[in-house]
Amino acid sequence: MKTTETAVHPKVRTGRHFARLAAGYWNNGNNKWKVRGATLMLLSLTLAQVGLAIWINYWNRDLFNALEDRLLSELARLAGLFVLIFALTMIVTALHLHIKRWLQLDWRRWMTGLLLDQWLERSHHYRLQLIAGEHDNPDGRIAEDVKIATEVAITLVHSLLFSALILGSFVDILLSVSGSAILPNTSIAVPGYMVLMAFLYAGLGSGLGLILGRPLVRATNYLQTVEANLRFGLAQVREHSEAVALMHGGQCERRRAERIFAGVGVGWNRQTWAYLGIVAFSTGYGTLLPVFPILIAAPQYIAGAMTLGLLMQAAQAFQRLTSALSWPIDNLGEIARCRASIDRIVTFREDMERLQREDRENGHGENRVELHRARKAELEIRRLHLDDAAGQPLLSGFDLTVRHGERILVSGDPSITVALFKAVAGLWPWGRGEIFLPAGGDIVFAAQHPYLHAGPLREALAYPHASAQYEEAALHWALECAGVGWLRSRLDDREDWARALPLRAQQRLGIARIFLQRPQWVFIEEAADAFDAKDERTSFELLHKELPNTALLNISRHKARADGFYNRHLTLPVPGHPSSSA
Numbered sequence: 051m052k053t054t055e056t057a058v059h060p061k062v063r064t065g066r067h068f069a070r071l072a073a074g075y076w077n078n079g080n081n082k083w084k085v086r087g088a089t090l091m092l093l094s095l096t097l098a099q100v101g102l103a104i105w106i107n108y109w110n111r112d113l114f115n116a117l118e119d120r121l122l123s124e125l126a127r128l129a130g131l132f133v134l135i136f137a138l139t140m141i142v143t144a145l146h147l148h149i150k151r152w153l154q155l156d157w158r159r160w161m162t163g164l165l166l167d168q169w170l171e172r173s174h175h176y177r178l179q180l181i182a183g184e185h186d187n188p189d190g191r192i193a194e195d196v197k198i199a200t201e202v203a204i205t206l207v208h209s210l211l212f213s214a215l216i217l218g219s220f221v222d223i224l225l226s227v228s229g230s231a232i233l234p235n236t237s238i239a240v241p242g243y244m245v246l247m248a249f250l251y252a253g254l255g256s257g258l259g260l261i262l263g264r265p266l267v268r269a270t271n272y273l274q275t276v277e278a279n280l281r282f283g284l285a286q287v288r289e290h291s292e293a294v295a296l297m298h299g300g301q302c303e304r305r306r307a308e309r310i311f312a313g314v315g316v317g318w319n320r321q322t323w324a325y326l327g328i329v330a331f332s333t334g335y336g337t338l339l340p341v342f343p344i345l346i347a348a349p350q351y352i353a354g355a356m357t358l359g360l361l362m363q364a365a366q367a368f369q370r371l372t373s374a375l376s377w378p379i380d381n382l383g384e385i386a387r388c389r390a391s392i393d394r395i396v397t398f399r400e401d402m403e404r405l406q407r408e409d410r411e412n413g414h415g416e417n418r419v420e421l422h423r424a425r426k427a428e429l430e431i432r433r434l435h436l437d438d439a440a441g442q443p444l445l446s447g448f449d450l451t452v453r454h455g456e457r458i459l460v461s462g463d464p465s466i467t468v469a470l471f472k473a474v475a476g477l478w479p480w481g482r483g484e485i486f487l488p489a490g491g492d493i494v495f496a497a498q499h500p501y502l503h504a505g506p507l508r509e510a511l512a513y514p515h516a517s518a519q520y521e522e523a524a525l526h527w528a529l530e531c532a533g534v535g536w537l538r539s540r541l542d543d544r545e546d547w548a549r550a551l552p553l554r555a556q557q558r559l560g561i562a563r564i565f566l567q568r569p570q571w572v573f574i575e576e577a578a579d580a581f582d583a584k585d586e587r588t589s590f591e592l593l594h595k596e597l598p599n600t601a602l603l604n605i606s607r608h609k610a611r612a613d614g615f616y617n618r619h620l621t622l623p624v625p626g627h628p629s630s631s632a
């Protein structure tokens with residue numbers, strides 16, 4: 051029977067997805083050979099760590115034998131040997147840490163870049179908000195979950211490899227030094243009994259630990275989710291602080307934060323209870339570990355079947371072996387944290403891939419607005435039907451042709467005009483029809499609230515281009531044309547401009563971008579509505595004077611501002627009613 055992907059257990063499917071994602075770093079990255087070399091060196095240093103552990107085990111045997119035989123000269127030789135082991139251990143550990151941290155950072159950089167590319171391409175960051183799925187707090191998934199997944203995954207893989215190598219090495223050592231034990235009241239000898247006891251001790255410990263720690267995975271996943279919700283909620287207050295202050299919403303936000311934090315408290319308490327049993331058990335397990343092998347090997351030492359050195363070597367080998375076998379329980383918390391982050395990364399990336407599939411299928415569906423690049427310098431809309439998110443029609447059978455250099459005022463119900471604006475920008479997923487974007491020349495979409503990121507003003511003005519590609523005189527000229535020449539002296543100031551400037555000044559900066567970038571097509575969505583009628587007219591007349599061949603479509607609620615400037619005034623119809631155009 052053929053097994054389909056949907057028939058695979060979700061945890062297995064998530065693991066496979068993340069494994070494919072991780073494999074891309076080692077197989078397809080730009081510096082894959084450097085990465086592979088670092089990985090090989092990390093493996094070599096891990097082998098060196100295991101070799102040093104074996105060496106110190108035999109050194110301990112010789113030390114205690116020398117102490118038992120009171121050999122001072124042997125003790126001096128062993129002291130000198132220990133200095134060498136000590137130095138090599140420090141060098142190997144330091145190199146191992148350096149390479150491991152480089153690999154962790156580089157893998158995180160690669161994965162962060164990959165997810166950022168998927169999130170930011172073709173407006174996926176916007177469209178993601180419009181589809182169902184588990185993709186809350188995408189910024190947290192990219193920043194925090196990638197950090198946890200990459201750092202912890204490499205640490206876990208290294209510790210697992212180290213434990214496996216220790217297991218193979220110290221099983222052989224323990225078999226050779228522990229000898230055989232006679233069962234009480236019998237003549238039956240059990241060879242390598244300490245190995246059997248080590249497996250039994252570690253097996254019981256790991257089994258009980260996994261049972262006690264099972265709730266930890268669910269509790270950790272829940273806690274990371276509510277912690278992300280808290281960060282997102284506080285970020286929202288920061289981003290909309292002016293609106294919150296104007297509406298005196300501080301207490302409301304305080305109550306909302308308390309409700310979110312109550313969820314954090316619930317998640318924290320769940321994790322506390324999940325940790326309680328496993329931590330208590332681990333403490334007892336770890337306390338008994340150094341004593342238990344000495345107790346079970348002591349009868350052989352007392353009987354003279356082994357020296358003190360062999361006793362201590364066997365006890366240390368037992369501890370090493372059981373520690374290696376206890377890897378699952380020792381790392382249960384980190385496994386839970388890593389798996390929770392991997393789950394969040396995979397679900398986020400699956401939704402990104404769904405959007406990419408939609409991009410590839412664009413133009414092949416009956417219920418999709420198709421965007422094409424026209425062969426001539428015209429913006430053409432054919433048989434456009436737009437619906438709202440609930441499926442109710444907004445615009446039906448709409449056709450429009452805008453020629454190079456035309457100036458058109460678009461008005462109507464805001465829900466319809468905004469939907470048209472976003473459809474031309476490729477951001478409206480509900481509807482069908484065809485939009486042919488003009489050949490040649492950039493289209494600038496200017497929203498009511500221009501995006502002004504924190505940083506130097508020159509970068510905010512040049513956005514989304516690099517400020518270095520514009521001369522200083524061009525930046526000054528654009529500010530003067532937009533009526534914010536007083537900002538020329540602040541081009542290098544670093545501010546959060548979306549808060550430092552009033553809306554009118556922000557909109558003027560948005561207009562200044564048009565003067566600076568000189569596009570052939572401009573589509574404006576109420577981007578000058580904070581101006582008074584005289585200022586808006588003056589700005590647009592100057593824009594037409596400086597950019598006479600630029601087509602301008604302005605969505606505005608102020609119909610009276612159309613007189614004498616626009617070639618056409620288009621009023622968008624409600625479904626079932628014809629549009630009016632003058």
